[in-house]
């Protein structure tokens with residue numbers, strides 16, 4: 001049977017893999033929005049498009065449900081690595097992937113592709129690298145004034161941009177109330193991913209997430225890296241941190257060389273073909 005897509009999730013953050021070597025698809029905003037639509041399409045927190053095979057390297061493109069392209073996705077990279085493993089594109093447990101946000105090093109830990117570690121690279125807190133508007137500086141423990149109040153923020157990039165809000169009380173409601181306002185705040189020229197962070201102890205944190213271009217999600221790999229890195233920068237946690245999210249837990253290890261290692265699960269959901277009728281919605 002022809003397969004147009006394969007769907008997986010990582011702790012409830014679901015992605016659809018579309019392989020250009022097997023399916024022709026124009027990555028237009030309209031096509032991406034339709035495929036990701038929870039009612040009129042398949043439904044997904046994004047599309048993973050690849051492997052784009054180019055002179056020995058494997059490239060992955062990461063598309064958000066609103067059609068925007070992300071530089072990196074932690075859950076997306078683990079899911080895509082599982083796809084490569086399932087489809088026989090790789091014959092080793094360690095390999096590199098090229099993303100818009102740089103190279104990442106993947107290790108399949110369990111020989112099945114259900115538990116995967118990724119060296120996500122190093123983070124930067126430098127305003128111009130995130131980007132965050134204003135003077136060149138490290139954006140650490142600053143105040144962001146919103147209509148709803150003043151908030152302390154720490155911002156960073158791990159290829160994609162993040163703004164972390166350490167708070168005593170966090171909730172899904174808070175993420176859905178403040179997320180859309182902050183995502184499009186003029187301080188963030190490329191928009192931004194947001195994590196509301198509660199420190200549980202020096203080895204455990206909890207986050208609620210509002211993703212750039214995707215909205216509220218149950219888990220996020222790059223958000224886990226970002227929140228743990230911000231907490232570590234603020235001296236609130238040790239270098240090994242469990243990140244607790246509504247969809248489950250990701251293990252983060254902040255290496256002395258500054259590289260952030262993320263370890264988490266991947267689960268297969270389904271595969272299938274697009275029906276002609278689905279596309280009729282686009283006229």
Ligand SMILES: N[C@H](CCC[C@H](N)C(=O)O)C(=O)O
Pocket residue numbers: 013045062064069070071072073074075076160161193211212213214219220221222223
């Ligand atoms: N929406 C994000 C990309 C997906 C991040 C998340 N799903 C992850 O697992 O890292 C962005 O525009 O940067």
